[in-house]
Amino acid sequence: MSDLWSYLATNGGDVLTALVQHIWLALLPVAIAFVLSLPLGALVHRYVPVRHIALTTGSVVYTVPSLALLLLLPGILGTSVLDPLNVVVALTLYSLALLVRTTADGLDAVDPTVLQAATAMGYRPVRRWFAVQLPLAMPVILTGLRVATVANVSMVSIAALVGIGGLGQLFTRGFQLGFYLPPIVLGLVLSVTLAVIADVLIVVLQRGLTPWSRAGAR
Amino acid sequence: MIEFEGVTKRYPDGTVAVDDLSLTVETGQITVFVGPSGCGKTTALRMINRMIEPTSGRILIDGDDITTRPEAQLRREIGYVIQGAGLFPHRTVLDNVATVPILKGVSRRDARSSALGLLERVGLTADLGDRYPAQLSGGQQQRVGVARALAADPPVLLMDEPFSAVDPVVRDDLQQELLRLQGELGKTIVLVTHDIDEAIRLGDKVAVLANGARPAQFAPPADILASPADDFVASLVGRDRGFRGLSFADGNEIPLKTIDHGVDGLTLEVDADGRPLGWRGPDGLLPTEGSFRDGANLRTVADLAILSPAGAAVRVDAEGRADGLVLLEDLAGNVRSQQRERLAALATSNSNGEAG
Structure with a gap:
C-alpha cells in the first residue's frame, strides 16, 4: 500500500495525464458512434436488406482482434502507428457495430399501433420520429450505450501496447519493471472506477430521460 | 356527411x-x-x-x-x-x-x-x-x-x-x-x-x-x-333477434291497465305508500319479479311481463309507487302490429328502390 502512495507521489503527473487521455480515448469514440448509430440504426430498422448487410458487417468487425485492427488501421488511414486517431477509429468501429444493432432493436421494440396512432393524430414523419419513435426506443438504445461505454473504457488499455497513452501505459510499465505491482494496481483501480462512474452517469441520464419506462411496474 | x-x-x-x-x-x-x-x-x-x-x-x-x-x-x-x-x-x-x-x-x-x-x-x-x-x-x-x-x-x-x-x-x-x-x-x-x-x-x-x-x-x-x-x-x-329488437321500442307505447286490474284471480297488492308488494291470490303472495319506470324499453317490459306470475309488468313512478300494469296480451298485440307496419314499410321501400 505504501508503495502505491509513493509511486503516486513521484509519478502523479504521468498518471493524471494517462487518466485524462484514457477518458477521452474511451468516450470520444462512443460519442461519435452514438451520433452515427441513430441514422444508421434507423436505416437498419426500416430496410430489411440493409439490416442483413449492416448486422453481418457489424459481427465481422467485432470478431477482428483489437490489436490487429490497431496495427492495420495506419496502413488503411495513412496515419502513423503512434497516432491516437487509430485508437479513436478502431473503438468507433467497435462501438458502432454494437450501437447500430441496439438502436435498430430499440426501434423494432416500439409498438407499431402507437406509431399508427401518432400518424393518425396528424404527426408528420420527421416530427413523429423525434417526438414519438426515438423517445420510445431510448430505453433499449441507452442500455446499448452502457455496454459500449464500459467495453470501451476497458478496451482503451490495449492502446498502450502500440505505444499510445491511456491507463494501459501503467500496465506496460509495471511489466517492464519486472511485474512491479503499484502501477498495475493503480491502472486497474482507476480503469474500473472510470467504468463504474461512466455507467452510473448513463443510468442517471436514463432515469432522467425515460421516467415513464419505470411507471407501471407496480 | x-x-x-x-x-x-x-x-x-x-x-x-x-x-x-x-x-x-x-x-x-x-x-x-x-x-x-x-x-x-x-x-x-x-x-x-x-x-x-x-x-x-x-x-x-x-x-x-x-x-x-x-x-x-x-x-x-x-x-x-x-x-x-x-x-x-x-x-x-x-x-x-x-x-x-x-x-x-x-x-x-x-x-x-x-x-x-x-x-x-x-x-x-x-x-x-x-x-x-x-x-x-x-x-x-x-x-x-x-x-x-x-x-x-x-x-x-x-x-x-x-x-x-x-x-x-x-x-x-x-x-x-x-x-x-x-x-x-x-x-x-x-x-x-x-x-x-x-x-x-x-x-x-x-x-x-x-x-x-x-x-x-x-x-x-x-x-x-x-x-x-x-x-x-x-x-x-344470430338468435333471438325478435326479442332483441324490442329494445328499440318504447315501453310506454303499450296502453296501461290500472293497478286494480285483476288477472286470472291475482291482484296487485301495494303497501301504505303505494309500492308494489306482490300478487295476491289463492296461493298467497307471489313476487312481482321487479318493476319498470318511465323510459324503459319494450324488451325490459316484456321480460318483466314474462317473469310475472300474472303476466303483467308493473310500472312505478319516480317515488316507486305502482301506477299501471302492462299485460302480456296487450304487449303481444302491440308488437305484432309494429312488426307488420315495419315489414310493410320495408317492402314498399325495397320495391321503390328496385323501380328507381
Whole structure:
C-alpha cells in the first residue's frame, strides 16, 4: 500500500495525464458512434436488406482482434502507428457495430399501433420520429450505450501496447519493471472506477430521460 | 356527411380489401361498420383519414374530396380511437390528451388546461392527469383514448374496435359513456366492430359488411333485427333477434291497465305508500319479479311481463309507487302490429328502390 502512495507521489503527473487521455480515448469514440448509430440504426430498422448487410458487417468487425485492427488501421488511414486517431477509429468501429444493432432493436421494440396512432393524430414523419419513435426506443438504445461505454473504457488499455497513452501505459510499465505491482494496481483501480462512474452517469441520464419506462411496474 | 364513391382498395398481391364501396355516413350520427374479421371494415375506416389510400374511387367529407388537403392537416380534423387506446407510453395522460391541439399550434399550457376538462368529461378524475398510461387500467386507458380523440373538437370521430380490448363489464360502461357523450356532442362517428351486439347498441345506422366491404345491409339497427336482408346478415345477427329488437321500442307505447286490474284471480297488492308488494291470490303472495319506470324499453317490459306470475309488468313512478300494469296480451298485440307496419314499410321501400 505504501508503495502505491509513493509511486503516486513521484509519478502523479504521468498518471493524471494517462487518466485524462484514457477518458477521452474511451468516450470520444462512443460519442461519435452514438451520433452515427441513430441514422444508421434507423436505416437498419426500416430496410430489411440493409439490416442483413449492416448486422453481418457489424459481427465481422467485432470478431477482428483489437490489436490487429490497431496495427492495420495506419496502413488503411495513412496515419502513423503512434497516432491516437487509430485508437479513436478502431473503438468507433467497435462501438458502432454494437450501437447500430441496439438502436435498430430499440426501434423494432416500439409498438407499431402507437406509431399508427401518432400518424393518425396528424404527426408528420420527421416530427413523429423525434417526438414519438426515438423517445420510445431510448430505453433499449441507452442500455446499448452502457455496454459500449464500459467495453470501451476497458478496451482503451490495449492502446498502450502500440505505444499510445491511456491507463494501459501503467500496465506496460509495471511489466517492464519486472511485474512491479503499484502501477498495475493503480491502472486497474482507476480503469474500473472510470467504468463504474461512466455507467452510473448513463443510468442517471436514463432515469432522467425515460421516467415513464419505470411507471407501471407496480 | 362522409361519402364513399366507388371506393376500391386492391393490394399488390391481388387481394381486394374493399370492392367498389359506395355509402353515405350522415352528419351527427353514429354509423357502425360491422362484419367478420377480414371483411375490409377497418380498411374502409382507415381510408377516411388517409391512413390507407384507395386504389380507385373517392371519399368526400362535407362535399370536399379528402385528397385535396395535406394528410397531416386532414387527420388533425378527424379524431381517431383505436383498440387498446394506442396511447403514447412516454407521455402523461394530460400530455397524451393535449397532443392534437399542440400539433395544431395551441400553446402547451392552454392545451393541458383544456385537457384537464376533457378528462372529467370522459369520466376520469383530474388526479390521473400526471400518470403514465401504464399506470392506468384498460378501461381508463380507453377513456383517455377517447379524450385524446376529442381534444381538438373534431367534427368527425373514427373508432376502430375501440372497446374490444376490455372486459364485458367495462365495455358496457364505455358504451354507455359513448352514447352519453354523443348525446352532448353530436359528432359524426364511424365505428368499426366485429360485435353485432355493440353495433346494434351504438349505431344510429349499421352497415353490415361482407367480404370486400360489400354492404349486405345498411339500415337502422331495429330494421336489421326485424328484417335481415339476406342469410349472411341473419347469421351474423344470430338468435333471438325478435326479442332483441324490442329494445328499440318504447315501453310506454303499450296502453296501461290500472293497478286494480285483476288477472286470472291475482291482484296487485301495494303497501301504505303505494309500492308494489306482490300478487295476491289463492296461493298467497307471489313476487312481482321487479318493476319498470318511465323510459324503459319494450324488451325490459316484456321480460318483466314474462317473469310475472300474472303476466303483467308493473310500472312505478319516480317515488316507486305502482301506477299501471302492462299485460302480456296487450304487449303481444302491440308488437305484432309494429312488426307488420315495419315489414310493410320495408317492402314498399325495397320495391321503390328496385323501380328507381
